[in-house]
Amino acid sequence: MVIAYQWVIVAILWFSHVIYFLNYMTIGTLSPFVQPEFQLSTTQIGLLCSAVTIGSLASNIPAGMLSDAFGAKWIMVFGLMLIGCAEFVICFSDSYLWIFVFLIIVGIGVGCNQTPGSKAIIIWFSLKGRATAMGIKQTGVTIGGVVASFLLPFIALYCGSWRYSFKLAGVVTLLCAVIVLFFYKEPPRQPGGSSGGGISWKNNFKTLFKERDFILIGLTGILLMLIQFSFLAHFVLYATKVLSLPVKKAGAILGVAFFAGAVGRVAWSVASDYLFGTGRRIVLTIIGAAGAVVTVAFIFLSGESPLWAIYAFAALFGFTGLAWNAVYLTRVGEFPGRALAGVATGINFVVVNIGAIVGPPLFGYFVDFTGGYATSWSFTGACLAMVAFLSGIQRKERMLTES
Numbered sequence: 001m002v003i004a005y006q007w008v009i010v011a012i013l014w015f016s017h018v019i020y021f022l023n024y025m026t027i028g029t030l031s032p033f034v035q036p037e038f039q040l041s042t043t044q045i046g047l048l049c050s051a052v053t054i055g056s057l058a059s060n061i062p063a064g065m066l067s068d069a070f071g072a073k074w075i076m077v078f079g080l081m082l083i084g085c086a087e088f089v090i091c092f093s094d095s096y097l098w099i100f101v102f103l104i105i106v107g108i109g110v111g112c113n114q115t116p117g118s119k120a121i122i123i124w125f126s127l128k129g130r131a132t133a134m135g136i137k138q139t140g141v142t143i144g145g146v147v148a149s150f151l152l153p154f155i156a157l158y159c160g161s162w163r164y165s166f167k168l169a170g171v172v173t174l175l176c177a178v179i180v181l182f183f184y185k186e187p188p189r190q191p192g193g194s195s196g197g198g199i200s201w202k203n204n205f206k207t208l209f210k211e212r213d214f215i216l217i218g219l220t221g222i223l224l225m226l227i228q229f230s231f232l233a234h235f236v237l238y239a240t241k242v243l244s245l246p247v248k249k250a251g252a253i254l255g256v257a258f259f260a261g262a263v264g265r266v267a268w269s270v271a272s273d274y275l276f277g278t279g280r281r282i283v284l285t286i287i288g289a290a291g292a293v294v295t296v297a298f299i300f301l302s303g304e305s306p307l308w309a310i311y312a313f314a315a316l317f318g319f320t321g322l323a324w325n326a327v328y329l330t331r332v333g334e335f336p337g338r339a340l341a342g343v344a345t346g347i348n349f350v351v352v353n354i355g356a357i358v359g360p361p362l363f364g365y366f367v368d369f370t371g372g373y374a375t376s377w378s379f380t381g382a383c384l385a386m387v388a389f390l391s392g393i394q395r396k397e398r399m400l401t402e403s
Contacts, residue, residue, distance in 0.1 A: 005185070006124050010137055012184050013117045016076060017140030018147065019176040020113045023083050023106055023169050024052055025148035028232045029254070032240060032247050033153075033162040038096050042237065042367050046360035049233040051100045053356040055107020056114065056349065064115040064346020071186040072116030079112025080177035087170030091163045115346045122333040122345075127278055130334065135269025135326035142265065142322060145232070145258035149251045157248070208336060208344055213394045217332060220284065220390045221352030223383045224328065226359035227291070227321050230380060231257075233360035235314075238373055243310060244303035256311055257318035264323025272327050280331035281391050284324060288388030291320030295381035299374045321384065335396075 027034065027048045035045055063075050086105040093099045117137065125133045152165040159165075208214050235257070239250035272283045297313040332348045366376040 006133070009120060009124055009184070010133055012180060013120060013137045014140040014143075016080065016113055016176055016180055017117065017137060018144040019080070019173050020083060020110050021141040021144030022148045022152075023087060023173060024110060025145055025232065026087075026152060026166060026169055027052075027103065029148050029152045029236060029251060030156055030162045030165055031233075031237060033156050035237075037162075040096065042234070042364040043361050044096070045237070046233055046362075046364035048096075048100060048103060049229065049360040050357040051103035052107035052110060053229070053353045055104035055109075056111035057107075057353050057357070058104075059108045059111030060115050060349035060353070061343070061346040063112045064119070064343045064349075067116040067119045067346075068343055072120050073180065073184050073186060075112050075116050076184070077177050077181050079109035080173055080180060081109070082106075082112070083109035084170045084173035084177065087166050087173065091166045091170070111349065114349055118329050118333050118345045121330075127334065128273055131269040131272045131278070131280070131327055131330040132266070134330045134333075135266040138265045138269075138326040138329065139262040141325065142258045142262035142318075145322075146255045146262070149255035149258060153247055153251045208347065211335075211396075213396045214335060214344075216390050216394050217328075217335065218348055218351040220387055221328060221332070221348060222355035223387050223390070224324050224355065225352045226355030226362075227380050227383050227387075228324075228359075229356040230359040230363035230376070231317065231321060234363050234367070234376070238298075239310075242303070242373055243301060243305065245310075253311055253314045257314040257322060260315040260318030261322030264319040265326040267319075268323055269326045269330070272330070279397060280327050281394050281397065283327045284331070284391040285388045287320050287324045287327075288384050288386070288391060291317065292381045292384035292388065294320055295377055295384060298377040321380075324387075331397075 027045070031045045034040070034048070038044075040048075059079070063079070066075055083106050086102045086109065090099055090102045090106075093102065118134070121130065121134045121137055152162075152169070155165045155168055156162040232254075235254050236247065236250045239245045239253060240247060243250075245253070268283050268287065272278065272280055276282050294313060294316045298317075301310060301313065329345070333345050336344045363376045363380070366379060367373055369375075
């Protein structure tokens with residue numbers, strides 16, 4: 001019965017991830033509508049995308065601490081309600097500043113779902129099979145991106161305003177909060193799990209940051225987030241400006257990249273569990289190296305490129321640059337053991353979100369400064385190569401032995 005309910009938990013977490021990432025992608029997919037209305041530069045669009053990440057920075061560590069101590073349910077419900085309410089406010093905002101502020105609030109809600117969701121997988125699943133469960137859960141993020149890429153621009157075009165897309169995001173997020181409230185149960189206590197009392201956060205922080213590999217894991221995550229969110233924030237603009245594609249076609253191609261990312265998250269996770277003997281480092285090394293090669297293709301694509309080639313390279317990038325999350329989050333959560341999984345994940349989300357904040361505006365700055373996308377794509381490829389290097393030089397899979 002417990003084993004069966006494990007997969008109910010995965011299903012609930014999967015759906016919550018679909019919804020929170022759909023909200024994460026609102027500005028990225030609707031930028032062709034928002035940019036001209038507010039007369040924004042590419043850098044300013046990047047900053048709006050980063051606003052969600054700024055909010056998650058504020059909530060990831062507290063959410064991790066609270067999930068270690070008290071469980072995930074109420075933190076997730078609160079976060080989803082916060083996202084839904086903030087999206088409704090954005091619908092009626094006529095100021096760049098207010099949109100920026102409420103996107104930060106959206107990010108706070110996102111952080112209240114990211115960390116507890118990963119903690120739940122670490123608690124509910126044993127070592128072998130855990131990455132697979134995490135991979136299935138994390139496909140919710142890419143499916144959320146697929147839905148956002150196709151649905152949000154369509155709603156904006158059909159209704160004549162991007163604001164209706166935000167309204168839809170708010171409604172479905174509040175419905176998701178109700179589902180989590182009534183169907184999610186806390187995981188049973190596990191050996192090495194948290195007890196909720198007598199937790200020394202200060203000692204936990206010291207323990208983690210004394211580990212060389214935990215620091216390298218964090219640096220790897222910064223680069224991976226920089227790559228992912230730069231791509232998500234700017235691909236639609238790149239496709240419309242450089243590849244001369246209509247917005248709907250650009251959104252469809254981004255959707256294909258997300259779908260390939262969803263497939264990749266499960267494929268890489270299964271490989272990690274069953275092909276590489278629960279090894280996570282080697283999989284991240286392969287992803288980084290392969291992604292670096294794929295990224296170079298975007299430098300040479302143009303409006304004359306065949307559509308099949310654009311779809312193909314977007315899918316290949318999705319299978320690498322958007323497919324690392326599950327294996328990476330499994331590594332972060334299991335590296336220190338179950339008792340510190342929540343706080344370790346929370347700390348890591350804060351650290352790696354530096355990449356998500358810096359990446360989109362930096363990518364946009366390179367475009368504005370050079371007048372083209374070649375430098376931005378070259379930088380993205382170099383970051384993926386560095387991911388392969390940093391993963392390769394790590395020494396440990398885990399701090400503690402776990403069955």
